[in-house]
């Protein structure tokens with residue numbers, strides 16, 4: 657590399673650093689709502705601490721006046737960030753409400769929505785819902801730590817028993833989505849939460865009706881958990897996209913890492929899992945062609961899902 661090139665590179669890195677520092681100094685706009693009290697269908701919620709931020713909204717651990725905890729999702733429609741404009745935020749808010757309503761009977765698989773409200777003056781939307789105990793990644797980290805305290809267990813990230821248990825719950829979530837003709841399109845660790853030992857899905861920001869397969873305006877998802885067809889203009893996005901994501905989650909449960917190769921290959925340097933059942937599901941989940949990919953009935957009937965005693 658020539659000297660000028662190297663200087664240019666250093667300059668680029670320096671400017672990235674500068675941007676980072678500016679970000680640290682200026683509080684995020686979404687954090688301005690901290691400690692604020694908002695009315696959601698007549699009930700007062702105080703927003704205590706930010707649990708996370710998605711593309712369209714931020715989620716806050718909140719408390720009601722009688723001391724009940726809830727998660728409150730805050731949509732700030734004036735806010736324009738990450739190329740998301742006001743109209744897209746409004747659409748995502750509506751979509752989320754509509755999907756949550758459709759799934760409201762699936763309490764074992766979807767976080768229950770308590771109330772929804774719109775502050776027209778401040779141009780903000782609120783969704784109050786049940787608060788989980790442990791984010792997905794944290795819980796998997798707990799299970800991983802416990803696994804490695806006992807010497808005689810296997811080689812995967814968490815025990816085969818824990819993995820099977822979480823996998824079955826994930827397949828049940830897929831079945832619930834399927835029953836309601838919903839393609840979630842964004843199944844990933846950040847959208848999964850444990851309520852005790854029950855796994856639920858918490859976000860429907862870009863979920864869509866299973867019949868609206870060619871929605872070209874709302875493509876995308878989150879690498880590396882979303883299927884390849886979510887990022888092209890040519891293929892319909894069907895429930896098969898969620899199968900890819902489920903496979904990615906199984907990969908994460910097995911290797912403790914997000915899949916990087918868009919394939920079942922283990923992370924660099926890691927040995928392949930010894931579980932033929934997991935290898936089999938990963939192989940068929942990571943098929944780029946959605947028609948060759950595993951489908952939901954196949955996953956439901958798979959021994960890892962169905963056979964009570966098949967752990968590996």
Ligand SMILES: *[C@@H]1O[C@H](CO)[C@@H](O)[C@H](O)[C@H]1NC(C)=O
Pocket residue numbers: 687688690691
């Ligand atoms: C909210 O309250 C907490 C605790 O009282 C405090 O540490 C924090 O700085 C407050 N945040 C804002 C934005 O006022």
Ligand SMILES: *[C@@H]1O[C@H](CO)[C@@H](O)[C@H](O)[C@H]1NC(C)=O
Pocket residue numbers: 732734777778779780
């Ligand atoms: C959004 O913009 C409107 C109109 O400019 C303003 O009245 C409102 O207070 C703003 N809301 C927030 C949360 O900044």
